[in-house]
Amino acid sequence: MPSTVWRSLPLRFIYLGLAYLVISSFLGILGLFGYYFKPVHSHLMLAGFVSMTIIGSMYQLVPTVTGTELRLRGIAEVSFYLTNLGVLMLAASFRGLIPFYISGSVYVLGILAFAAVVLVTLTDMKLRSVAVPFFVLAVILYLAGTVYGILGLAGKVDFRIAVHNHLLTAGWIGVTTFGGLYELFPMLALRKLKSVKLAYFTFILLLISLPLMLYGFQKSSDVFVTLGGAGYALAFILLSSNLLLTLAGKSETPAPLDISVKFFVPALLFGITGVLAGLLYSDKFIHAHLMLVGWITLTVMGAEYHIIPMITWMEKYSERLGIEDVPMIGDLFNMKLAEILLVMSVLGTTLLLIPVTRVAGGILLFGTFLAFTWDMIMVQRR
Amino acid sequence: MEIIDVRGLPHPERPPLIMQKLKEHGEVEIIVEVEPRPLMSMLKQQGYSFDSKYDGEKWIVRIWKD
Numbered sequence: 018m019p020s021t022v023w024r025s026l027p028l029r030f031i032y033l034g035l036a037y038l039v040i041s042s043f044l045g046i047l048g049l050f051g052y053y054f055k056p057v058h059s060h061l062m063l064a065g066f067v068s069m070t071i072i073g074s075m076y077q078l079v080p081t082v083t084g085t086e087l088r089l090r091g092i093a094e095v096s097f098y099l100t101n102l103g104v105l106m107l108a109a110s111f112r113g114l115i116p117f118y119i120s121g122s123v124y125v126l127g128i129l130a131f132a133a134v135v136l137v138t139l140t141d142m143k144l145r146s147v148a149v150p151f152f153v154l155a156v157i158l159y160l161a162g163t164v165y166g167i168l169g170l171a172g173k174v175d176f177r178i179a180v181h182n183h184l185l186t187a188g189w190i191g192v193t194t195f196g197g198l199y200e201l202f203p204m205l206a207l208r209k210l211k212s213v214k215l216a217y218f219t220f221i222l223l224l225i226s227l228p229l230m231l232y233g234f235q236k237s238s239d240v241f242v243t244l245g246g247a248g249y250a251l252a253f254i255l256l257s258s259n260l261l262l263t264l265a266g267k268s269e270t271p272a273p274l275d276i277s278v279k280f281f282v283p284a285l286l287f288g289i290t291g292v293l294a295g296l297l298y299s300d301k302f303i304h305a306h307l308m309l310v311g312w313i314t315l316t317v318m319g320a321e322y323h324i325i326p327m328i329t330w331m332e333k334y335s336e337r338l339g340i341e342d343v344p345m346i347g348d349l350f351n352m353k354l355a356e357i358l359l360v361m362s363v364l365g366t367t368l369l370l371i372p373v374t375r376v377a378g379g380i381l382l383f384g385t386f387l388a389f390t391w392d393m394i395m396v397q398r399r
Numbered sequence: 400m401e402i403i404d405v406r407g408l409p410h411p412e413r414p415p416l417i418m419q420k421l422k423e424h425g426e427v428e429i430i431v432e433v434e435p436r437p438l439m440s441m442l443k444q445q446g447y448s449f450d451s452k453y454d455g456e457k458w459i460v461r462i463w464k465d
Contacts, residue, residue: 081440144436205410207432268432271407323410330414331441338418346411
């Protein structure tokens with residue numbers, strides 16, 4: 018691992034996340050050919066790729082947007098080892114190699130360490146950010162979802178897989194992405210957020226709709242699931258409208274649209290389709306993959322086109338600027354490839370949703386993720 | 400003090416330009432559409448200080464070496 022990556026805790030999380038993405042998407046393709054890897058695929062993808070990427074991004078973003086510095090750095094280092102060990106042990110547990118209570122406990126300890134770092138860092142907040150309440154709620158839901166999973170496996174709660182799933186996907190991953198988009202989208206689109214008040218209103222909506230939905234899943238009540246799902250869908254539509262109106266608003270700049278924003282736009286459209294599919298359509302595969310591949314993965318790819326080159330340039334080249342020739346941030350990744358990968362990821366996700374083209378979509382997405390990971394590795398080498 | 404209006408520049412070109420001007424002049428004032436918090440955070444780690452204000456249309460951020 019190059020020294021720049023090893024020195025930067027956020028980059029370490031993000032690059033390991035990419036390794037999980039490649040492995041889990043490959044297992045996903047094997048699943049399409051009839052091999053049973055579903056729980057390993059989903060946990061490497063969500064507990065591995067998405068969660069590690071979010072943790073790394075939060076370690077970078079939380080101090081940045083609140084004008085402070087990351088606290089408890091030693092604990093943050095510990096969280097890196099515990100969460101990653103936990104992910105690998107969880108995968109082993111699904112193959113019957115390690116008891117779940119051991120792997121789950123290691124993973125939860127890692128999350129506790131992560132939660133402590135984020136929450137203590139926020140006590141020193143100097144600047145206000147609309148993302149903060151979303152991040153706090155997301156961290157609480159992350160802990161709740163994993164602890165619920167462990168208690169369920171230990172037989173201590175009446176375990177419902179939908180509660181575990183939605184605490185972690187609609188909750189931890191979804192709520193973080195709301196907050197991250199409210200911060201990153203306007204910043205990278207170089208425009209002022211259309212409505213901050215509307216952003217806070219979506220937070221209240223999530224705060225009401227998520228418990229309703231989770232209660233409905235726990236008690237097998239379609240009424241509560243539908244009510245909660247409708248609230249979540251409304252929050253998502255308001256988020257998307259706010260961001261898309263921000264983009265449509267008057268620009269102070271003739272600067273070309275950033276590649277990250279180009280990924281965010283189709284991600285939001287997939288997300289709107291996904292929340293509506295969850296409400297109106299019973300196919301869980303389509304709902305889950307619209308949300309987790311269409312919305313989340315495209316958003317992550319877009320965000321990484323900003324985060325990885327930016328951190329790398331500042332760590333590696335900013336001090337050498339003016340002393341020797343150094344590459345610019347835009348030289349660190351391949352823009353033409355990024356544009357191609359954007360098209361491939363939209364096409365791959367769409368094909369994945371159609372039963373007759375599902376395998377082709379899966380293979381196209383795997384190729385996209387492989388090429389994306391390669392380009393992100395090359396950021397360190399260019 | 401050097402004043403740089405970075406509006407109109409693509410996002411990835413901004414930090415290198417600002418860093419270059421900071422090294423040349425020690426202090427710069429940048430005019431930008433949105434507050435560049437990531438850059439400010441990273442500059443803080445390199446020993447720079449800054450203050451920023453929004454004038455209702457654009458952000459004006461002054462950065463200097465301590």
